[in-house]
Amino acid sequence: MKCEFCSQSALAGNPITVAGIGIAHQSCYERHLIDQRIFRSLNLRQLNAAELNELNDLVQIELNARQPVRTEIELWGTSE
Numbered sequence: 652m653k654c655e656f657c658s659q660s661a662l663a664g665n666p667i668t669v670a671g672i673g674i675a676h677q678s679c680y681e682r683h684l685i686d687q688r689i690f691r692s693l694n695l696r697q698l699n700a701a702e703l704n705e706l707n708d709l710v711q712i713e714l715n716a717r718q719p720v721r722t723e724i725e726l727w728g729t730s731e
């Protein structure tokens with residue numbers, strides 16, 4: 652029983668079963684998700700540039716919306 656990502660024995664680590672892939676170490680699978688830019692079920696590499704920019708805007712808007720109210724005035728005026 653080998654890890655599908657690193658080909659080492661899956662028993663040596665923390666083996667999990669990944670749907671559509673097979674047996675893998677938990678840590679190898681997490682690394683794989685980051686490599687593929689997968690968040691939940693969304694693969695960021697499959698987005699075109701416009702979609703990625705739109706997602707980026709949405710993330711920024713959501714982050715801003717979660718800021719404490721008293722910093723709201725600064726949100727759109729400053730750039731990092």
Ligand SMILES: [Zn+2]
Nearest residue numbers: 654657676679
């Ligand atoms: Zn592995």
